Amino acid sequence: MSQHRPVGTPGRAGAVPALPDLPEATVARLPEYLRALHNLAETGNDTVSSEELAAAAGVNSAKLRKDLSQLGSYGTRGVGYDVALLIDQIEFVLGLTQRRAVALVGVGNLGHALAGYAGFVSRGFRIAALFDADPARVGEEINGLVVQHIDELPRVAAEERIAIGVIATPATAAQSVADQLVAAGVTSILNFAPCVLAVPDGVDVRKVDLAIELQILSFHEHRKAALTGLPPTSGPGLPPAAGGGLASPLGGSVGAGLTGLPGGLAATGTTEPAPTGSFRSTNAEAVGS
Ligand SMILES: NC(=O)c1ccc[n+]([C@@H]2O[C@H](COP(=O)([O-])OP(=O)(O)OC[C@H]3O[C@@H](n4cnc5c(N)ncnc54)[C@H](O)[C@@H]3O)[C@@H](O)[C@H]2O)c1
Numbered sequence: 470m471s472q473h474r475p476v477g478t479p480g481r482a483g484a485v486p487a488l489p490d491l492p493e494a495t496v497a498r499l500p501e502y503l504r505a506l507h508n509l510a511e512t513g514n515d516t517v518s519s520e521e522l523a524a525a526a527g528v529n530s531a532k533l534r535k536d537l538s539q540l541g542s543y544g545t546r547g548v549g550y551d552v553a554l555l556i557d558q559i560e561f562v563l564g565l566t567q568r569r570a571v572a573l574v575g576v577g578n579l580g581h582a583l584a585g586y587a588g589f590v591s592r593g594f595r596i597a598a599l600f601d602a603d604p605a606r607v608g609e610e611i612n613g614l615v616v617q618h619i620d621e622l623p624r625v626a627a628e629e630r631i632a633i634g635v636i637a638t639p640a641t642a643a644q645s646v647a648d649q650l651v652a653a654g655v656t657s658i659l660n661f662a663p664c665v666l667a668v669p670d671g672v673d674v675r676k677v678d679l680a681i682e683l684q685i686l687s688f689h690e691h692r693k694a695a696l697t698g699l700p701p702t703s704g705p706g707l708p709p710a711a712g713g714g715l716a717s718p719l720g721g722s723v724g725a726g727l728t729g730l731p732g733g734l735a736a737t738g739t740t741e742p743a744p745t746g747s748f749r750s751t752n753a754e755a756v757g758s
Contacts, residue, residue, distance in 0.1 A: 495536045501526040518549040570597035572631040575638035584611040597629040626653035633657045640664040
């Protein structure tokens with residue numbers, strides 16, 4: 470089978486292109502494919518097999534073939550995928566053919582690091598404005614941009630056509646900043662503050678929380694230790710219980726089964742009720758979803 474462009478690829482002047490309605494998990498993998506494809510292109514590869522691309526992107530090849538088939542891309546039997554064409558297709562679907570303007574709110578420790586990160590430009594984004602509420606930070610120049618007071622947000626958002634707002638303020642300020650971004654017409658927010666944001670329908674929120682990622686890894690460490698009966702890999706941790714399992718905070722032995730979970734929690738996890746009303750809290754995890 471040959472490789473096809475998806476319906477409505479760039480070049481059809483005036484047309485509003487039809488985009489495939491992709492599952493969120495597929496959308497989350499597309500940037501991984503794109504990164505791998507750019508690396509392949511830079512190292513002189515014109516074509517790539519699904520197995521090679523899957524390995525470079527860190528996913529299984531059946532999943533990759535299914536994801537790419539949803540873009541209308543099937544590769545060519547015996548040849549694989551055309552690297553340049555696939556880059557075009559994925560960039561088109563992700564809307565990366567235009568450089569989107571990003572506003573960063575909160576220029577403290579994290580904000581400084583983000584404002585100075587050169588990788589956004591090469592991935593299709595332009596940090597167009599920096600905001601802070603602290604008069605001591607206003608006027609500071611970082612990477613050629615001057616920090617402006619948050620009160621300037623509505624004017625600058627319109628002038629710079631800000632598409633995405635990045636929140637790097639303390640959690641206590643994040644909801645009010647999100648409200649200000651939404652009022653200024655920003656409909657996509659990347660939230661680094663450790664809190665859930667309420668936003669109106671039509672506004673997308675992604676959340677990045679490295680502490681959550683570490684907690685998930687901690688769970689896997691804990692589980693591996695429980696399965697092998699070995700103590701955790703670092704720190705004093707919990708003392709091994711009699712019988713080789715790990716002691717839970719409420720007594721009992723996790724390694725001997727899941728009966729020792731605090732409060733009698735079921736091992737399958739809990740389900741939160743869906744938010745109601747006109748506000749929603751998508752707050753999807755930007756890492757690992
Ligand atoms: N997601 C992650 O993995 C991760 C990692 C580190 C920090 N964080 C979070 O990022 C946030 C920033 O952390 P930090 O260490 O840079 O904090 P920081 O205190 O150094 O910086 C916060 C900045 O926000 C500004 N600010 C406060 N209220 C504001 C408002 N209403 N409008 C505009 N600016 C405002 C402050 O003046 C300050 O410059 C915190 O919420 C922290 O928990 C997240």
